[in-house]
Amino acid sequence: MIDLLIPTIISCVAALAVVYIMTPPLIKFLEKQNFTVKDMNKKEDVMVVRPGGPAIIAGIIISEIILYAFLQLNEILAILITTSAAFVIGYVDDRKVMGGWFKPVALAVAAIPIIALGTYDSYLVFPLFGAVQIPVLYLALIIFMIPITGNTINSIDVLNGVASGFMVIASFSLSLCLFIVQNYEIAVVSLPLGVVSLAFYKFHKVPSKIFPGDSGALALGAMYGGIAIVGDVEIIAAVALLPAVINSFLFLSSVKRVVEHRQIKGKPVEHTVDFKLQATDDKKAPVTLVRLILAGGGPMSEKQVGFAIFKLAIFSGFLAVITALMMGVSL
Amino acid sequence: MKSELFGFLFAMWCLIIIGGGIIVTLLGPISVSGFGEFDWFVSSMIQAVIALVLVVIWILILSKIKNWVFKKEIKL
Numbered sequence: 001m002i003d004l005l006i007p008t009i010i011s012c013v014a015a016l017a018v019v020y021i022m023t024p025p026l027i028k029f030l031e032k033q034n035f036t037v038k039d040m041n042k043k044e045d046v047m048v049v050r051p052g053g054p055a056i057i058a059g060i061i062i063s064e065i066i067l068y069a070f071l072q073l074n075e076i077l078a079i080l081i082t083t084s085a086a087f088v089i090g091y092v093d094d095r096k097v098m099g100g101w102f103k104p105v106a107l108a109v110a111a112i113p114i115i116a117l118g119t120y121d122s123y124l125v126f127p128l129f130g131a132v133q134i135p136v137l138y139l140a141l142i143i144f145m146i147p148i149t150g151n152t153i154n155s156i157d158v159l160n161g162v163a164s165g166f167m168v169i170a171s172f173s174l175s176l177c178l179f180i181v182q183n184y185e186i187a188v189v190s191l192p193l194g195v196v197s198l199a200f201y202k203f204h205k206v207p208s209k210i211f212p213g214d215s216g217a218l219a220l221g222a223m224y225g226g227i228a229i230v231g232d233v234e235i236i237a238a239v240a241l242l243p244a245v246i247n248s249f250l251f252l253s254s255v256k257r258v259v260e261h262r263q264i265k266g267k268p269v270e271h272t273v274d275f276k277l278q279a280t281d282d283k284k285a286p287v288t289l290v291r292l293i294l295a296g297g298g299p300m301s302e303k304q305v306g307f308a309i310f311k312l313a314i315f316s317g318f319l320a321v322i323t324a325l326m327m328g329v330s331l
Numbered sequence: 332m333k334s335e336l337f338g339f340l341f342a343m344w345c346l347i348i349i350g351g352g353i354i355v356t357l358l359g360p361i362s363v364s365g366f367g368e369f370d371w372f373v374s375s376m377i378q379a380v381i382a383l384v385l386v387v388i389w390i391l392i393l394s395k396i397k398n399w400v401f402k403k404e405i406k407l
Contacts, residue, residue, distance in 0.1 A: 126351030132359040136375035137382055239347060242340050253394055292336060292401060315337055319344045326348075 001184050007070035008188045015063035015192040019199035022055040027203070027210050039208065041159065041302045043275040051094045051213020056200055057087040060223060063192035075230040076189055078119040079223060085110035086150050086222030090215035103154070103218065107147035110222060114142055119230045126235055127326035142229055148248075149225030149241065154217040155251060156244045158290060161205035162306050163212055166244060166313050167197035167220045173240040173317030174224070177324035178231050186231035193223050206303045233324070240320035243312040247289035254287040272299045335400050342396050350389055357381055 030036070030049035039046040060083055068076045089106040092098065114120055122138040123131040134141075157163035171194040178187035197220060203209045212220070228237030238245065266285030269277050276299040279291045293308045294300060300308070358381060363373045 124354070126355055127348060129352040129355040132355045134358060134375075134378055134382070135371070137358075137378050140379070235347060235351060239344055242343055246336075246339065246343070249393065250397070253397070287401075289336075295401075296335060312336060312340060316340055316344075319340070323344075323348075 004071075004184055004188050007067055008191060010070075011063040011066045011188075011192050012195045014066055015059045015195040016199045018062050019055050019059040019196050020202070022058055023052065023200065023203050023210060026052065026055050030210070037211065039160070041271070041275070041277065042207070046207070048208050048211055050211035051091065051215045052200060052204065052210040053087055053090055053094065053213050053215025053217075053219055056196055056212060056216045057084060057219050059196040059199065060192060060219065063196070064189070067189055067192070071185060071189075073185060073189070074117045075119045075186060078114045078117045078230060079189065079226040081113040082110050082146060082226045083219050083223040085113070086146070087215050087219040090150075090154075090213065090218035093214040093218075103151060103214070104147040107150045107218065107222065108143045110150075111142050111146035111225075114146075114226060114229055115139060121232050123232070124234060125232060125327060127323050128329060141234070145229060145234065146222050146225045149228070149237075150218040150221035152241060152244045152248050153221030153224065154214055155248050156289070156309070157212060157217045158288070159206075159302050159306050159309075160208040161201060162309055163217050163220070164197045164201040164204040165306065165310055167224070168194055168201055169310060169313040169317055170240045170244075171197060171224060171227075173320045174227065174231075174233065174237055176317075177233060177236045177240070177320050178227075180321065180324040181233060181236075181327050183231050183233070186227065190227045190231065193220065193227065196220075206306065236320050236323050236327075239323050240317050242316040242319070243289060243309060250287045250289060250292065269294060276301055277305055339397065339400050342400070343393065346389060346392060350385065353385060354382070357385075 027049050036047040036049050039048045061080065064076050064080045086107060089103060089110060093103060120138065120142060122135045123133050124138065124141070125131045153163055153167065156166055171190060175187050175190045175194060178190055200212065200216070204212065224237065224241070228234045266280070266282040268280055268285045268288045268291040270280045272278055277290070277294055278299040279295040285291070289309065290305055293305055297308070358378050361374055361378055363370050363377065366373045
């Protein structure tokens, strides 16, 4: 484990530095190109640049290449190719609005490198009950996992700082769990995801200077899904991601179809006179995590809602750690 | 923030643990013979069908729990 210390430090420092240094010039470049969108939760007409995906993917690629130079694992290549493909898919969607089915289908294709490089184990491991081998079914799981994690992170990217802040908590929880289950190499490979998210959060937090866009959110989500598969911690990863899963579940169960959020007519959240967020009374509007938080807590500022989501993420991270500890126990 | 959300998270976690137990118990021992070289394929198909049924049941239970926990909020 000691021999992993140097690659860990170098890759994490590189991930942090690349995103931290690259994002300010990216913001200036995007401003010049007028790649801006209105921040809907600000009283004034505040325009924010997007996408921040290029800075995020640069941090991921450089840190993972450094790790590959040290460890030479096919798992790193699989994560790298899948994450880069997810970035490209997101970037296409950032530039040109695609249909609701585009991202899930394209992300399913992005999962193929994980299968092609044979970087998976067809056992699904559950806490307390052990593992079950499902060779063919596991291939389907891989194909579904990347679109689910990618779109789940994308769907929680609704307020300033939420997607990146949530990923910081979820991915560091997952890294901790990988250490607990003694999968040290993949734990080290997973650390740059949290570090990149943390570096990007500095620019994404309230008030956002840049949005990650679909390219950033899908890259983060796909990398998370890839780590879960190659690290053989699919169930633990799902637990750490539960608040975002709830958001997608609530949305889909109220809308009852796969649809782009732009196509939804009713808005789940509206603004008070002092521009705080409050749950809408519109029955046609989808039910989302933010709407439920506001329905239970009254009008809140954007920052308060973000912190409420982070509290849920910390709670699910705690459940993920318990799940990891339970992996060593069998009934 | 209301504690219902934490409760719902915890319920989802419990469902995952219980579901895992059911999957290991039901899918693990499935082994089909009599189809020659297609034994593995038939086994996999049976596993897939059972897994799909379990996922549908899991979603239905979750929907019921959601409606029960967030009764007031969802009827906004």
